[in-house]
Amino acid sequence: MSTGHIGDFTVKRVGYGAMQLAGPGVFGPPADPENNRAVLRRALELGVDHIDTAQFYGPDVVNDLIREALHPYPENLRLVTKVGAERSEKGEFLPAGRPEQLVEQVEANLRALDTDRLTMVNLRRYELDAPGSEEPALEDQLAALVGLREQGKVAEIGVSSVSADTVRRAVDLAGVVSVQNPYSILDRSGQEALEVARDHDLAFVPYFPLGSAFTGGPAKIAADPHVTAVAQKHGVAPTQVALAWLLAQYENVLLIPGTSSIAHLEDNLAVADVQLDPEDLSQLGKVEESPVEI
């Protein structure tokens, strides 16, 4: 499989997003934790070397599953987490991005994953979810994470759910190496941030790459006539076309599709072999957008 990079770390272009391993709504434990540990082990057997996680998945559920299934970790495994959010008692995602909260959250990830150092921590902002709302200053948030980088607790810093302008500022302020934004064939609103990532040779890691479980993204992809036509031509699944479309946008797009199904995991990793031609890309440009609103 071809590779991309997170700063100086080389990773395969298709990794794994662990969010789907928590219970329904990413809240509480899953119905079948042994299945979910098996998904993680199978991911590594198939060569996955990049896992995306968060302590607020569950909360306190997904990182435990990763540790139980995979610790001691292979040397080449890149664990990437995100900070800046927490969960209410009802499971709502709430902003929690004050500098001292960010530090506590990184420490909680290190403890739960039982590791001394994370490959990367993403600063998860709320500027796309709640435009205009008050957030801690980017400068202060990044300074807290730079402190952790200096202590060796995180190797790299990324930003998540941010405007193109925030990406530029974060590169200047902290030398961030990655952007993790919502982006898919159903929601191309992240295009400008992707272009900034390209300009600065950053990784661009789309989340909700299949349009999101929250809004039935995979079913919408399977129902789209342009996607299904390309899928039939190549003899692959519509979801694979949607993931291949993402890989074709920029050579340092790194995928982290989420699933709790071994069959889906295998399909998603096989996408590295799907080569779309210019005619396919032109047809896929006609897919009607259906952005995720949660």
Ligand SMILES: NC(=O)c1ccc[n+]([C@@H]2O[C@H](COP(=O)([O-])OP(=O)(O)OC[C@H]3O[C@@H](n4cnc5c(N)ncnc54)[C@H](OP(=O)(O)O)[C@@H]3O)[C@@H](O)[C@H]2O)c1
């Ligand atoms: N930075 C952020 O704020 C943020 C937000 C959301 C997510 N993320 C990260 O991004 C990762 C990817 O996002 P995501 O998992 O929500 O989105 P997604 O990949 O767009 O959607 C996941 C949904 O797709 C289904 N699915 C996966 N592979 C499939 C396949 N081959 N065929 C049919 N259905 C398939 C999954 O169901 P099954 O389980 O049944 O396969 C699940 O319902 C997450 O795991 C997480 O690590 C980050």
